[in-house]
Amino acid sequence: MEFDFTWVLLGFPLAFTLGWLASRLDLRQMRIENRQAPKAYFKGLNFLLNEQQDQAIDAFIEAVQNDPDTSELHFALGNLFRRRGEYERAVRVHEHLMSRGDLTQPERERAQHALALDFLKAGLLDRAEAALRKLEGTVFEEEARLALLSIYERSRDWPNATEIAARLERSSHGSFSVRQSHYLCEQASACIASGDTASAQSLLTQAVDMAPASARPLIDLAKLQNQLGHPQDALQTLLKLTRQAPQSLPLAVGLLANIAIHTGEQAAIRQLLQTSYGETPSIDVMEAIVKLEQDPATSRQWYIRHLERQTSLVAASKWLAGEKLQDERHHALVQRTLDQSTKPLLRYRCAACGFEASQHFWHCPGCQSWDSYPARRIEEL
Numbered sequence: 001m002e003f004d005f006t007w008v009l010l011g012f013p014l015a016f017t018l019g020w021l022a023s024r025l026d027l028r029q030m031r032i033e034n035r036q037a038p039k040a041y042f043k044g045l046n047f048l049l050n051e052q053q054d055q056a057i058d059a060f061i062e063a064v065q066n067d068p069d070t071s072e073l074h075f076a077l078g079n080l081f082r083r084r085g086e087y088e089r090a091v092r093v094h095e096h097l098m099s100r101g102d103l104t105q106p107e108r109e110r111a112q113h114a115l116a117l118d119f120l121k122a123g124l125l126d127r128a129e130a131a132l133r134k135l136e137g138t139v140f141e142e143e144a145r146l147a148l149l150s151i152y153e154r155s156r157d158w159p160n161a162t163e164i165a166a167r168l169e170r171s172s173h174g175s176f177s178v179r180q181s182h183y184l185c186e187q188a189s190a191c192i193a194s195g196d197t198a199s200a201q202s203l204l205t206q207a208v209d210m211a212p213a214s215a216r217p218l219i220d221l222a223k224l225q226n227q228l229g230h231p232q233d234a235l236q237t238l239l240k241l242t243r244q245a246p247q248s249l250p251l252a253v254g255l256l257a258n259i260a261i262h263t264g265e266q267a268a269i270r271q272l273l274q275t276s277y278g279e280t281p282s283i284d285v286m287e288a289i290v291k292l293e294q295d296p297a298t299s300r301q302w303y304i305r306h307l308e309r310q311t312s313l314v315a316a317s318k319w320l321a322g323e324k325l326q327d328e329r330h331h332a333l334v335q336r337t338l339d340q341s342t343k344p345l346l347r348y349r350c351a352a353c354g355f356e357a358s359q360h361f362w363h364c365p366g367c368q369s370w371d372s373y374p375a376r377r378i379e380e381l
Contacts, residue, residue: 215241
């Protein structure tokens with residue numbers, strides 16, 4: 001049986017026509033989809049630039065419905081939900097992304113990072129920690145470690161914070177030795193509270209070795225040495241403080257004056273404090289000098305010297321407290337008023353966030369910054 005090539009010749013034009021029609025239909029459909037998706041996308045972007053987040057979310061949802069396979073739209077939508085505080089919806093978007101099998105590895109890592117941020121912003125620290133731990137070995141590793149460090153500091157998990165800080169330092173992310181010394185001091189405080197002074201002393205010694213120019217380990221170690229009945233050791237530690245961190249001396253002068261009186265070193269320490277005061281006048285240093293002066297008349301002259309160098313309501317109030325006025329009743333009223341007025345001036349203020357406190361903090365309770373409180377009272381700033 002012979003094959004009839006006529007049918008082949010007739011089939012070529014038919015196949016060509018059908019192929020052409022199919023391509024036209026595909027192109028038409030593609031143009032429709034391309035017109036719909038970018039239009040919704042750019043509309044959402046316009047709303048976002050105008051800070052109309054509600055309308056932007058609606059536009060991005062529309063774009064996602066038109067093109068559900070586009071991961072960028074999902075990331076934009078999830079980030080918008082997080083910025084608005086709708087953390088549950090942000091989590092759902094990013095978890096949906098994580099469940100997709102067609103994501104590339106970089107996109108999967110990005111979705112994991114976004115999910116960790118959702119948990120962190122929502123305050124779900126345990127879930128955030130687990131999500132951040134999965135980012136080890138990815139391009140988000142450094143950001144994840146910094147976030148983990150913040151979590152461990154907030155939860156006062158000092159051993160884990162020490163581990164993460166050591167990793168950050170090894171990866172050349174900067175020096176974390178001062179911060180690690182703070183972690184050791186925090187652990188030492190917990191040991192002291194539980195009565196384990198031997199472990200506390202060991203931790204504080206490590207902290208001093210780790211950050212020799214840091215004031216806190218030296219001050220905390222001196223306090224512990226004095227508490228354990230070793231005033232000479234405490235005195236040597238505080239003398240080291242005057243050499244290595246002289247700017248922090250006002251935080252320790254009260255303890256230094258007490259130890260000097262106990263060990264009979266008043267004259268030497270008074271001379272040391274006078275030299276320090278001559279270089280940098282300080283209310284706390286002045287008070288310690290007054291405490292160590294044996295002559296009451298000479299000690300009161302220090303308030304006048306301070307007032308000659310700088311205006312100080314605190315020094316004026318303390319000087320007036322020792323004066324004898326004719327009307328003692330009025331004197332008491334004036335003194336009470338001055339004492340009340342000087343209380344805010346004796347506070348400490350965080351240089352990072354402005355949080356004020358009656359005591360000095362190494363770790364600001366407001367902004368969580370370390371070493372952000374100057375060793376000077378508000379009146380001296």
